[in-house]
Amino acid sequence: MEQIQRIKFLIEKKPTIVLVGEKTEILRKFIEHLIFKELGQKKDIIILEGSEEKLQDFKFYLQKTEFGVIILKDEVKNFEGLLNFLKDLPPKINLIFNFEEKKLRKLKDLINLHSLSFGTDEKADVFVSSLKFNFGMNFKISFGGATVPFWLEGVFGREYILSLLASVSFGVLYGINLVEISQYFKEFEAVPGKKRLIEGMSGSFLFDDSKSFETKEQKEALEILKEIQWAKRKICVLDGEIEEEILELVLKNCDLIFLFGKNYTLEEKEKILFFDKIEDGIEKLKETLRENDLVLILGSQKMNLDSLIDNIRKIW
Incomplete structure (x- = not known):
């Protein structure tokens, strides 16, 4: 051949x-x-x-x-x-x-x-x-x-x-x-899971970085999130076993956090919602979304967080 x-x-x-x-x-x-x-x-x-x-x-x-x-x-x-x-x-x-x-x-x-x-x-x-x-x-x-x-x-x-x-x-x-x-x-259209912006439910927007697993990629996503001025609220969806360095940036730059999986070191805080499984938090996330909310979905090799996207993106 x-x-x-x-x-x-x-x-x-x-x-x-x-x-x-x-x-x-x-x-x-x-x-x-x-x-x-x-x-x-x-x-x-x-x-x-x-x-x-x-x-x-x-x-x-x-x-x-x-x-x-x-x-x-x-x-x-x-x-x-x-x-x-x-x-x-x-x-x-x-x-x-x-x-x-x-x-x-x-x-x-x-x-x-x-x-x-x-x-x-x-x-x-x-x-x-x-x-x-x-x-x-x-x-x-x-x-x-x-x-x-x-x-x-x-x-x-x-x-x-x-x-x-x-x-x-x-x-x-x-x-x-x-x-x-x-x-x-x-x-040009972005690669799914790689720092793309798509429309979500209720007039929200999804910052889909669900296929980026390296620490430097996740840090960059949070730095970009910080620079975006139009978002009314910044929400982050992430794996509970995320690196502490990334978690600190999330806490600093996000108004609301959906944390999936176990995290035994993080204290209960008002802006953090804990869920054992992805399916447990989907309905709560849907209820939460408002116009011009920006939801950052960080990548995880252990949890299939990109499966969230089809549940909360805009349906034409």
């Missing part, structure tokens, strides 16, 4: 994008959205993805394609291995890398590939500025002296920003105008 795929590729030589990293789901969705808006179908461009350990699997495609792009969004573990891999590629390949990863900055002077960097620093080739949170994120992206406003509705967080910047970098390399790119992404 692999041999047949390679023969087909040699005939068609479609443009090829390689996404390198452990977490490329959001990046891939941005890239696919951009390609679909520009070309009408994703099959005109091949998208490959995998960890840096699998780079050699992509070498054939990158060496034979007429237009290739490698996107490095995350930290690299084996810099020397990556460098040797990139040195073996033909000059027609383009490299897009995250400027915030300091190791990756060195690549520009060590390889013979055209490269673009992206990040929050103005020294990056493609950078973001003026970030604000509302019912999504609005900000500006700059490239080559041009600055264009962008709006992502119902989307929050650093992972989306970096993935968007990488996708914009691909877009300009592919010859798409920055203004066009900004228009394309107005209709």
